Amino acid sequence: MKKANLIISALLILFGGYYVYLIGRLPARNLPNTLGIAFMPRLLVACLFLLSAILFLGAAFNKAREHFDPGISLREGAGVLFLTIFVYFYVQAMSLFGFILTTPFFLAVLMLMTGSRKWKEIVAISVVSPLCIYLFFQKIFKVILPGGSLF
């Protein structure tokens, strides 16, 4: 965690630097007796720098151990990356083919990822769930679901 805290605080200081750059580009449209649109961002970035510096110094000099999850394993990291990319493609596919056509495929792959191996269960869940969601959201509650541009 000590190493992680050092990296995180350094990243936060870098982010703070970028935020300062963005603050500098804000338009100067101050009305009389107002503090301007950059006031709050400036105040916050000062707090961010201060707290990040304390985290950095604390990690660098403090020898006490924290009891947290040691981090992310390679397998889990790969899983998160795959899931992120997969959700991106799901959303892209949904914008083309719509919710009803893409969701069964998406659900089936996710169930395989989580360790499902019973084909009947995978097919049943991945077909029935989107239909239930469609009926519940679109038909009963009139909540619009993503419709494909191709259909």
Added chain:
Amino acid sequence: MDGNVIAALFDVLRPQNIFASMVGVFFGLFIGSTPGLTISLGMVLLLPITFKLSAVTSVCLLLGLYASGMTGGSISAILLNIPGTPSASATAIDGHEMARRGRAGEALGTAVSASFFGGIFGLTCLVVAAPIIAKVALNFGAPELFAIVLLGLTLICSFGQESVLKGLLSGVIGLIIMTVGLDPMMGTPRFTFNLVELQAGISFLPAMIGLFAIPQILVGIAGRAQVIPGYKDKISGVLPKIRDLFKLLRSMLIGSLLGTGVGAIPGAGGPIAVFLSYDYARKTSKKASNFGKGEPEGVAAPEASNNAVAGGALIPMLTLGIPGDPVTAILLGALLIHGLIPGPLLFQQSPQFVYSVFWAYLLANLFNLGLTFSTIKLWVRVLKVPERILLPIILVLCVVGTFALRNTFFDTAVMFCFGLLGYFMKKYGFPVVPMLLAIILGPNLEEHLRMSLIISQGDFTIFVTHPISLAFIVISVVSFAAPLLKPLWKKKQPV
């Protein structure tokens, strides 16, 4: 009696509202009894549905979930020794021990009855205290309102966290995120990168779903879902005898009092209240030596406490607009979606709605009692539903829910970005609740701060010359300085 009270009662008793309350309770029992699914997650999953419902129906639905989710959490705690919600952790100590000794029915019956007692106690405190606090808060000006929001944020950042510093960083990053969008005073775009979608700022609904639901899904799917063993034994004798309940009255009162008190402190939350209640009930009990070995008092105190927390947490949320816990933060978001701004003005501008909240919470507690007793065997079966089925469906619901907000995938992308952020925060010990609270309360904080400084013509002493504002600021400073100074103070103590 105030005409609004009766009007609110009739409003809540409309068929659609009764149905919504029942659905909320049913869904809450499902969420609460399923290990790994939290009440916050249940709330964010139901939020998209509330867009099309009236404000009162939405409140009936969400309060039903809130009340029953707490009770549902005790089912898996008692039967499997796996608390369905963090607030059910203390229930597992004696509840599971009772189940192991063949008294699962008695333990479940005690838990449900104590939950009802705690829920009604919390509601009574809410009904009595809320109008008084709101009346006092009506006299607050911009400096006091700024100080209250600041207090709420610092309490959330500092309470119950492993690292206060990380809690504060999480809050500050949340406040930085909320600076995106139109400036609240002059309407000038800030950090929008010429994107029309960012003009209105970062919507808190995708942020909520992302921060609460996605990290759980990522851990479950990418890290492989855990396999939870089902409960195999038969359950009988769930309905408790009135005589037995009277014997538990003292522990239920302790739990309810502590639960309501702790719940009303923003950020303190259920887990602190239940362990305090359990500990106090044990220390003051004649059967103290039986605690940990299957003592019903050890189930009654924390269960009454975790349901009383809900009533307590609603007090600052309704009267000051400061949520007491993550669930009330989401509830606050739901009210904002309907154009209702919780705070003292809500009591003046929409008194009927406030009374509807009280009635809705009473209805939720009644349904919680009735439905839990009548369907308890169903929830025992729910414990067998594996995460490999639930998590993919929840992910689809998250995507659908965020899309439904403005019918754009931009919000889905925002939700997933927050999800990834929440996942990394969770992995590296950063609490997500301060960030969410900062996103919700940030605009208010900035508005009141800048308004105060306009009034004082840039003089910062306005916050210390107003006594109430000064008091809140002092409590804020103490609340986050105390945990930082505690280790130093301990070092100076003689060994």
